[in-house]
Amino acid sequence: MTTTPALVIKQANAAMVKENIERRPVGNTDVRIEIAYSGICHSDVHQARSEWGADIFPMVPGHEIVGHVVEVGAGVTKFKVGQAVGVGVFVNSCLECSACKANLESYCEKGPVGSYNAVDYNGEVQYGGYSKEIVTDEHFVLSIPEGVSLAEFAPLLCAGITVYSPLKHWKTGPGMKVAILGLGGLGHLAVKFAVALGAEVTVLGHSLSKKADALSFGAVDYRSTSDKQTFIDLKKKFDFILNTTSANISVDEILGLIKLDGTLIFAGLPVEDQTFNVFNITGARRSIAGSQVGGQVEVQEMLDFAAKHNIGSTIELLDASDSKNIDAAWDRVVDADVRYRFVIDAQTI
Numbered sequence: 001m002t003t004t005p006a007l008v009i010k011q012a013n014a015a016m017v018k019e020n021i022e023r024r025p026v027g028n029t030d031v032r033i034e035i036a037y038s039g040i041c042h043s044d045v046h047q048a049r050s051e052w053g054a055d056i057f058p059m060v061p062g063h064e065i066v067g068h069v070v071e072v073g074a075g076v077t078k079f080k081v082g083q084a085v086g087v088g089v090f091v092n093s094c095l096e097c098s099a100c101k102a103n104l105e106s107y108c109e110k111g112p113v114g115s116y117n118a119v120d121y122n123g124e125v126q127y128g129g130y131s132k133e134i135v136t137d138e139h140f141v142l143s144i145p146e147g148v149s150l151a152e153f154a155p156l157l158c159a160g161i162t163v164y165s166p167l168k169h170w171k172t173g174p175g176m177k178v179a180i181l182g183l184g185g186l187g188h189l190a191v192k193f194a195v196a197l198g199a200e201v202t203v204l205g206h207s208l209s210k211k212a213d214a215l216s217f218g219a220v221d222y223r224s225t226s227d228k229q230t231f232i233d234l235k236k237k238f239d240f241i242l243n244t245t246s247a248n249i250s251v252d253e254i255l256g257l258i259k260l261d262g263t264l265i266f267a268g269l270p271v272e273d274q275t276f277n278v279f280n281i282t283g284a285r286r287s288i289a290g291s292q293v294g295g296q297v298e299v300q301e302m303l304d305f306a307a308k309h310n311i312g313s314t315i316e317l318l319d320a321s322d323s324k325n326i327d328a329a330w331d332r333v334v335d336a337d338v339r340y341r342f343v344i345d346a347q348t349i
Helices: 042-048 150-157 159-169 187-196 211-216 228-233 251-255 296-308 324-334
Strands: 002-008 017-023 030-039 065-072 084-087 090-092 133-137 177-181 200-205 221-224 238-243 258-266 287-290 315-319 341-345
Touching: 017 133, 030 084, 030 150, 042 324, 065 133, 065 150, 084 150, 090 133, 150 159, 150 296, 150 315, 150 341, 159 187, 159 238, 159 296, 177 187, 187 200, 187 211, 187 296, 200 211, 211 221, 221 228, 251 258, 315 324, 324 341
Parallel strands: 177 200, 177 238, 200 221, 238 258, 258 287, 315 341
Antiparallel strands: 002 017, 030 065, 030 133, 030 341, 065 084
């Protein structure tokens, strides 16, 4: 075992503390990565504050990880020392079920192993990217294209693929009218990807405070969901709406904006159950669907697409030399007071 500094949470709602954690030795197909940047995801807050349950403490959050390879196992074939790489939401799956064989490891029937707050099949507790190093099997390591900003690419490992995967699955492209609900950490990337895929994009936000940003990202319109006129003007306009928020929404009002055979897709993760009137889906043969991050092949496709189209997350970079900076950033995440994603400079841990 080796040790590395990390930001550790000892119990639910506790402040972070800096401590050394243990990482496993580099096995035959393992890659040891010196972490450069680690994105902050809203799910980090949910899990560390016991809002989803099944929490494992002590906890080291972080599943938006980029850095450089510093050691590889003898059997590693995909990566070499010095290469820029990333690790996302999952670090293992069975690789044998139908989902895994279809390159959909995130839907593994045995249950994929999360990058943190998870126990691997061998009983090893997983610690995430709020640390200086991580050891991961090469199957769950991604290649970061040359010439990109590593800090801006870190959030793509979760936020980016969370929106890219449904956009591709629902065949986003030219001629489609797509609405993105929410312009936050997920939503701002959804706009950038949907525009690059060729769709006409409208953003639906609670207020108009982010309209200028949305238009700068390529959206053609921005409407407030607090304005009843929005639901009159945009009635049955969209092929699908991607909900990127983690807040409760008026599902029935949003459904009214969707065309015949259109879909409302949930990518954000609200804590409370969402409800709707069945007549609002039967009356226009609408669908309600969900999506999570894609498998490894799709994540790599997303990273390459982002590099080609100059897409990165719009970020605020955090100095972790004082862990209180990260605690304060979490509070701002909860208050939606970030434009648009926090990223930790891991070398300051």
